[in-house]
Structure formats: C-alpha cells, structure tokens
Amino acid sequence: MKKSLRMGGIVATAALAAVSLAGCGFGGGTASDGADGKATTLNLLVPSYSDNTQGLWETVIKDFEAANKDITVELEVQSWDNLNDVVTTKVQGNKAPDIMNGGPFAGFAADELLYPIEDVVSADTLGDFQDSFVESASVDGVQYGAPLLASARALFVNEDLLAQAGVTKVPATWDELLAAATKVSKIGGGVAGYGLPLGSEEAQAESAIWFYGAGGGFGDATEITVDTPENLKGAEFIQKMVEAGATQPDAGATDRSPLMDVFVQGKIGMIIGLPPTVGQIADGNPEMKYSVNPIPTMDGKPFTLGVADHLMAFQNDGKKQAAITKFLDFFYSADQYVPWVTAEKFLPTTKSGSSAMDSNEDLLPFLEMLPDAQFYPSTNPKWDATNAAFKSLVGQLAQGKDAQAVLSEIQAKADAG
Amino acid sequence: MTPDDMTQSIHETPVPTGAANGRPRAGVVRARAAAGTRLTDLFSALPWIGPALILIFGVVLFPAVVMIYNSTRDISLSGVDKGSVGFENYETLFAFAPLGGIMVRTVIWVFAVVTIAVLASLALAQFLNKAFPGRQIVRMAVLIPWAASVVMTTLVVYYGLEGYIGIINKFLVDINLIDAPYGWTKNATSAFVWSIGIAVFVSLPFTTYTILAGLATVPADVLEAAKMDGAGRIRTYVAIVLPQLRGALSVAVLINIINVFNSLPILKIMTGSIPGYDADTVMTMIFKYIQNEHKIDVASALSVIAFLIVIVIVAIYVKLVKPMKEL
Numbered sequence: 061m062k063k064s065l066r067m068g069g070i071v072a073t074a075a076l077a078a079v080s081l082a083g084c085g086f087g088g089g090t091a092s093d094g095a096d097g098k099a100t101t102l103n104l105l106v107p108s109y110s111d112n113t114q115g116l117w118e119t120v121i122k123d124f125e126a127a128n129k130d131i132t133v134e135l136e137v138q139s140w141d142n143l144n145d146v147v148t149t150k151v152q153g154n155k156a157p158d159i160m161n162g163g164p165f166a167g168f169a170a171d172e173l174l175y176p177i178e179d180v181v182s183a184d185t186l187g188d189f190q191d192s193f194v195e196s197a198s199v200d201g202v203q204y205g206a207p208l209l210a211s212a213r214a215l216f217v218n219e220d221l222l223a224q225a226g227v228t229k230v231p232a233t234w235d236e237l238l239a240a241a242t243k244v245s246k247i248g249g250g251v252a253g254y255g256l257p258l259g260s261e262e263a264q265a266e267s268a269i270w271f272y273g274a275g276g277g278f279g280d281a282t283e284i285t286v287d288t289p290e291n292l293k294g295a296e297f298i299q300k301m302v303e304a305g306a307t308q309p310d311a312g313a314t315d316r317s318p319l320m321d322v323f324v325q326g327k328i329g330m331i332i333g334l335p336p337t338v339g340q341i342a343d344g345n346p347e348m349k350y351s352v353n354p355i356p357t358m359d360g361k362p363f364t365l366g367v368a369d370h371l372m373a374f375q376n377d378g379k380k381q382a383a384i385t386k387f388l389d390f391f392y393s394a395d396q397y398v399p400w401v402t403a404e405k406f407l408p409t410t411k412s413g414s415s416a417m418d419s420n421e422d423l424l425p426f427l428e429m430l431p432d433a434q435f436y437p438s439t440n441p442k443w444d445a446t447n448a449a450f451k452s453l454v455g456q457l458a459q460g461k462d463a464q465a466v467l468s469e470i471q472a473k474a475d476a477g
Numbered sequence: 478m479t480p481d482d483m484t485q486s487i488h489e490t491p492v493p494t495g496a497a498n499g500r501p502r503a504g505v506v507r508a509r510a511a512a513g514t515r516l517t518d519l520f521s522a523l524p525w526i527g528p529a530l531i532l533i534f535g536v537v538l539f540p541a542v543v544m545i546y547n548s549t550r551d552i553s554l555s556g557v558d559k560g561s562v563g564f565e566n567y568e569t570l571f572a573f574a575p576l577g578g579i580m581v582r583t584v585i586w587v588f589a590v591v592t593i594a595v596l597a598s599l600a601l602a603q604f605l606n607k608a609f610p611g612r613q614i615v616r617m618a619v620l621i622p623w624a625a626s627v628v629m630t631t632l633v634v635y636y637g638l639e640g641y642i643g644i645i646n647k648f649l650v651d652i653n654l655i656d657a658p659y660g661w662t663k664n665a666t667s668a669f670v671w672s673i674g675i676a677v678f679v680s681l682p683f684t685t686y687t688i689l690a691g692l693a694t695v696p697a698d699v700l701e702a703a704k705m706d707g708a709g710r711i712r713t714y715v716a717i718v719l720p721q722l723r724g725a726l727s728v729a730v731l732i733n734i735i736n737v738f739n740s741l742p743i744l745k746i747m748t749g750s751i752p753g754y755d756a757d758t759v760m761t762m763i764f765k766y767i768q769n770e771h772k773i774d775v776a777s778a779l780s781v782i783a784f785l786i787v788i789v790i791v792a793i794y795v796k797l798v799k800p801m802k803e804l
Contacts, residue, residue, distance in 0.1 A: 144771060151556035152773075167554035167771075250641060250658075259663075259750035260769075309640060310660035313750045322641050444554050448769040455752025 100383040102133045105150075105157035107143045109209075109404045110336070116400050124390050131383050156374040158384055161208055164438040164447075165372050169204045175373040177203045180384045185392045188410045193368050196435040199281070205370030206388060207409035209401050212364045212426045212433055213269065215356060216333040216341075218326060219349040221251060225329070230353045233360040234273070234297055237330070241306035244329035252308035254301060255323055255331035258458050261315035264436070264450035268365045269332055270294035272434050273357035281439045284446050287464075287471035293358065295463035302458045312455030324348070336405045338422045352425045364426075366433030368409060442477045449473035541784065548777035556773065566778035575754035576762075582669070583738070583758040583786075590676040590737045595730060597677065598684035603714075605685065606692045623682035631675055631746045638662050638671065662747055665755035672747040676737060684729045691725025692718070727798045731791065738787055759783045 106117060114137045121133045136157070138146050143162060150156050156173060168174050177197070178186055189197075189207055197205035217230055225244040231237040241253025257266050271277055274297070276290030285291075301307050308314060308328065323331045324344040332355065341348055354362050371391075373384045391397060394412045401408045401417075407426055408414050417423060437443055449470040456466050523530075548566055551559040570576060605616055622630060637645035638661040646658040661667045695718055703713045741760045748756035757765070759779065766776035 141768075145767065148554075148556035148771065148773065152552075152558070171553050171555050171557040173555060173557070258752065260752065261750065263752070309658075310663035312752050313660065313663035315750045318639070325641075327641065444771055448771075451769055452754070452765065453752055455750075459752070 100131045100380055102131060102159060102380060102383055102387055103136065103157040104133055104159045104161075104387075105136045105138065105143075105147060106161040107140045108137050109406070112403055113137060116403055120391055120396055120400060123396065124387060127390065128383075128386055131386065133387065154376075156376055158376065158380050159371055159373050159387065161369060161371050163367075163369055164443055165205050165370055166199055166439045166441050166443060168372065168374070169199045169202075169439075170441055173374050174204045175375055175381065175384070177206050177373070180373045180381060181206060181388045181392070182385065185389050188392065188412055190409055190411055190414065192366075192430065192433065193409050196368060196438065197370055199439045205368075205372050206392070207368045208371050209404060209406035210366055210368045210409050210430065210433075211334045211336075211406055212366050212429045213265070213332050213334060213355060214364065214425060214429060215330055215353045216323065216337055217330050217351050217353055218323070218328065219351055220326070221247065221329045225253075230351065231330075231356045232354065233356055234358050237356040238297075238301060238304060238306055241301065241329060242304050245305050245307075251327050251329070252322075253306045253329045255314075255319050255328040256298070256301060256307040256311040256458065257314050257316040257319045257331075258298070258311050258455040259313045259315040260451040260455070261317060262451075263454045264447050265316070265365060265367075266332065267294075267450050267454050268434070268436065269355060270298055272363055272365065273355065275358065277434065278443075278446065279437050279440065281437055284437065284440055284442050284471070284474045286446065286474060287467040291467060292463055295457055295467060297358070298457050299460075299463060307458075310458070312458030335407060335423055335426050339405050354429065362429070362432050364429040364433050366430060366435050368435065442474055445477050446470070446474035544777050544780050544784070547774060548781045550774055552772075552774040554771045562774075566774045567782075569775055570778050570782070575757070579754060579757050579759060579762050582756070583760075586669075586673065586676075586744075586758050587734055587738050589673050590680060591730060591733045593673070594677045594680035594684050594733060595726070598681055598688050598729070601681065601685045602688035602692055605689055619685055620682050622679045627679050627740075628742050628746065630679060631743050634671065634675055635662055635746055663751065665748065665751050665753070668748045668751060669744075669756050672743050675743050675747070676740060679743075680733055680737065684733060687725050687729040688722060691722040694725075695721045730798075731794060734790060734794065735787060738783070738790075759786070 104117070104121075106113065108114065114135070117135050117137070121135060125132060136146075147157065147160060147162070151168075151171075151173065165174065185206075193207035193210065194203060197203050197207050215230070221244050222230070222240065225240070225247055227240040227243055229236070231240045237254065244251060244253035257263075268278065271286075271291045271294045274290045274294035276288050276294060277285070279285040302311055308319065308322070319328070320331065320333065320337065320340065321344070322328055323333075324341055326345060326348055333352075338352070341350060355364055357363050371388065373388070391400075392410060394410075394416060397410060398408065398413050398416045401413060402420070405422075407423060407430065408417055414427070418427070436447075440446075453466060453470050453473070457463060549561055549563060551562045551565070553559055601619065605612065605619065634645070637643050640646060640658045640660050640663070643658065646661070649655050650658060659667070661671055699717055699721075700713065703717050708716065739760060741764055744756070744758060744761045745764060748761065754762070760783070763776050763779050763783065766772045766779060
C-alpha cells in the first residue's frame, strides 16, 4: 500500500512536470480578452530605434491609459536584431502581439494573421496617411500596415575633405562621383573617397542605391528582378569604384554602422546617410563641415531610397479589435504622433505630421526628396529571401567575383523563396 | 489469498528489500523472481532518479524531438506551421552547394581548436604543477579567459583588428610587419584563423584545469621509481605521466569537441560581416538560416544533421578511447 502511494506520487510528479513543460512551449495566450467589458490588455511589441524609444512609448501609453481606464498596454521593446526571432517564436506559440512595429509584413499578411488596417483605425486616421506610403503598405490592394515613420537616403559630403582634394562640385552622376572619390582617396592617411558598406548588415540598401541609380531595381509586388541588364551596370560600376581605390578597403565585408562612425570621425569623403546621421554628427563631431545632397545616379536623375516601417495589428482571437482601434487612433493624433516621430529623428508618414514638421531644417532636405522615393518591394512574398540573399552574397562584388555571376546567384536564391 | 498476493509474498518474504541488500540470492525462486524483482528495484529507485529522468526528458529529449519534428514541417516566414513536407527541408539543404565546404570547415574548426588547446594545456598544466613563488596568482590568471564572457573576449579582439581604430592592426603596422592595416575580420581565411586563436584561448582554462587535476593524481612514488631506474625527463613524461593522464585527457578532449563544435559566438562576431559562405561552419549556417532567411524548418533540419554528427563523433571517440574505462 505504502509502495503504491509512492508510485502514485511519482507518476503525478512526472505528469505535472510534463504538463507544465508543455505549457511553457505550446500553451495558448491567457491574457484577458475584454469581450465582456472587463479590462483589456494590449500587447505592444516594438523595436528600439534609439535609446529614447522605450521612454517615448511609455509616455504614449501613460497618456492613453489615462484616457482609457479599461485598457492596459503591455510594452515589449526588442532590438532590431532580435525582433524577427521574437515575433516568429510568439506566432509559433499562438502568442502573437496585438500590435507590432516592424518592417516587412507580407509574410504575416500571407498567413492571414493581420487585420486589414481599415478595420483597426478610424476613417480620419486612414485618410491622414500620405498617399506615397499607402501602396507599399498594401498587399493585393488591401492595406495591412499603418505607416509609422519613414526615412530617405541622401549623400552626406565631408566638405573639408573634398576641398582638400580640390573637388569643387558635389558629384551628381556616377562618373563625377568616381572622379571626386578617387581624388579624395589620394589624400592618404586612411582617408577613403566613398564609403561603400556592402557588408551583411544592410547590404541591400547600398545595392539599391546603385541598382535603382542605374534605372534598374529589385522588382515589384509580384516579381523579383535582380538579374537585369540595368542592375548589371550598377554592379559593374560598384566594382569599378572598388578597383579604382575610390572606396574604403574590404568594402564587401564592411558593415554600415561602423563605417558611419568612421565618416563621423572625418575619414571618409562621401557616404549615403539617413536622417539620424544628422544627429550622429551633431553628437560625435559637431565641428565637421558637411552637406546633405541628392544621391548621384548614372545619368544624374534624382532618386532616393525610401524605407517605411509600419504598425500592424494581429488578429489573434479577434476580440481586441475595438481596443486596438482606440490605441492606433490615439497614437496617430498629431499631438501624440509628432513629438514621437520628431524625437526619433525620422520622417512622418501622415499629412498632418508632415505639415507640422515643415519647419525642421535638419529634415527638410529629406522631406524634399520623398516624392522621388523608391521603396523595396517588401510586399512581395519573396522579398525576405531576396533581402537575405543580398545580405549574404552581394559583398562578393567588392571581392572581385564576376558581377553577372553574383546577380544570377542572388536571383536564384530569391526565386527559390 | 489471490495469486497476486501470492507472488508478492514470494518476492518479499525471502528477500527483504532495501537499498543495500535488495537482490535475490536464493537459488530456487531466482528464475521466477528475477523479472519481478528488477521491476521492484526500479520502482524503489525511482524517487531518487525521478528528478533526473524528468530533467532528461524535459531538457534533453523534449527539445530534440521538437527539433526533429520541426525539420519535417513547412514553417512559414512568420512562424506558422503549414503541414508536413517529409524530407524536403533536407533535400533543400543537400542541394545547397556551399554545404560541402561548410562541413569541411567545421571539421577543420573542431580539429584545430581542440588539438591546439589540448597541446597548449598539457604544457601549461605541467608548468602550473611545479611549485614556484606566485603559482597561486598565475593559476588564477589562467582562469580569466574562462571568467570573462566569450562575446566580450571576442569583441576585444574584433575591435583590435578593426582597420581604422584597431590597436592590433596599428601595432602590426608600427613594427613593420604589414605596410597598412589589413582587414583581418573582413577576409574569410584570416578571420577564420583568428577565430581559431580566440577559441583556443577561451578553451585553455577548462582544459588546463582538467589536466592539472589529472597531474595531481600521479603518485609521487611512481615518479621517484622512474627516477631511480634512470629514466630521463621525456621518457618519464611519455611513459609514466601521460598514461596516468588518460582519464583526465579523454574527458577534456570529449567535452572540448562538443563545446567547440557547438560554438557560435566567436565565429558569428569574427566572420559575421563577410559575404558568401566561405567562413561558415554548421553552427553559423544554422544561425544564418534563422536570422537572415527566417527558415526555421531548414535550420531545424541542419540542426538535426549537426546533432547526428556530434553523436557519431562522440560514439567513435567513446569506442576508440573508452574514456569511462578505469585503468
């Protein structure tokens, strides 16, 4: 009898352990749903744009909770590096966040995890988004992303270095860029003419500068086109820049962030930068004389690479739609949104935000470029694979691999999905 | 009395159960009772091994089963399970041309790191086994690479090798070994070689201390006898000390093989920005599948392959070296 009791205890312990283990890995969400009028909890998953990000969201949430006593918002801040792993794990465990701030969303939309954005914002908020962002926030004509912030790229020029090298005019075409960068590189002492970050961190962005600048591009929502004659011209000119010594050494394995630090230290003549670069220079090397200019292209036609990040709303059990709508409408109201986007030093995506920020001199050159902005085909289901292929393969251009072979390799990986 | 009670009493009466003498010795009942008694033994042992079993199931077997399961599924980019695809993920992997090079590099990585680490540790341990003033301090110093985070150690070297600000690069230029800073971490071969160096460095403390523990067990009288018989230092080391170290060495090698094979951070930091797959091992490739391509299914398939490789290596090793066997 005693023995069987002990056995029972063992079995129970084992079973309990097994159940609790299973609970860790695969349990469903247990957050209160609020369908019956009780308090609703919204889970908000955001990446960190800067050291301010967490504080900025906390301010928004505090104000929101004060205005809506029946809703609490749980904030989770992750680094961009981890964001994708975190959300994938959450989706796998049926614990998707209710609202997420992220980049590409086509995968979530294809898996039917998202609310169409018109279901979770009021008509006023929906109409306030700038038209240029709506297309890149939509899949098959249905808008799933609420454009949150945008950035555009521009050519940052170290005026002192260019003057020292005897370059009088900021280059507007590739040939001018090559000539100017070669001259700057000749200054010596570790100075490079053009900063070319083809390392994995953001290789797709630098590639886009050259491919779109050649009149090519990455394709559209239905087709990825990397292996094209225009892109080949871009790729070959990248190699020409490297071979002429117009860039920093080992361009194929140089990541963007560390290279930007080198530019801020005044050792690079020209580099493609973002709105936050202005703040970086102000913090790191305020004495540097620099200017922000349009990106040089093959024929000098203006172009910039635009990137928009989005807020998206996950359906989960479908019971929090009303609360999500309240939160998004609250956030996109000008007195919440404008301070938020200003503090993050990015460009606004709403009409009201844009007119409120017109007077911001730092951002003006970027705001002017936005109409010419090209976007990644991020609503193409194969964009993720394309993006990954660029990150891991395009740097080989700077290592002397045949340009055509590199493009074919990326295209093949993109097509494989 | 029911038949059940009958058997029960047969077991219990002649053989009182207890931790120390719970085994049947009586000849007559032996054959019939053996099976039942082994079971009772197992039951009475369960409370002691139970927690360990639960841990093994929960922490080792359960994740392994999930990993194998995932490797046969089609998991979308956002993590939704789209159903079974059989061995398609494995086919994708084997159709991936750089995989051969990745496998070869993994073998080079493990072999080079473990060999160099063990040889260096043997020398270091021999040195630390001698009595000299300040030995305690030196012994503590050897522990530092172990105490420091691997990521931190690697980052220190990584920034030292940086082209613009790297102190190692600057030093090499200053002593005229190279003309201009070289992109050590930006070229596959040099980055890989430096990674091996770092991996050896962080493996030293554990290996040295294991061997040091082994050295402490070498009896002084045996060494004295060797001296009496006129054996030289090298002869003594090879014929007397090394065989005594067999236990310690084989454990150090086995643990190092598994550790080094599964090591991600060093290579991830040192070779992460290099384009292509010329500096990848199985571990960094798994990481690239997850981080860059968001292919959890293919990453799981590669993990299963890595898991099998480790099991095979360990099996061969255990068969050849018999680390558990006492001398």
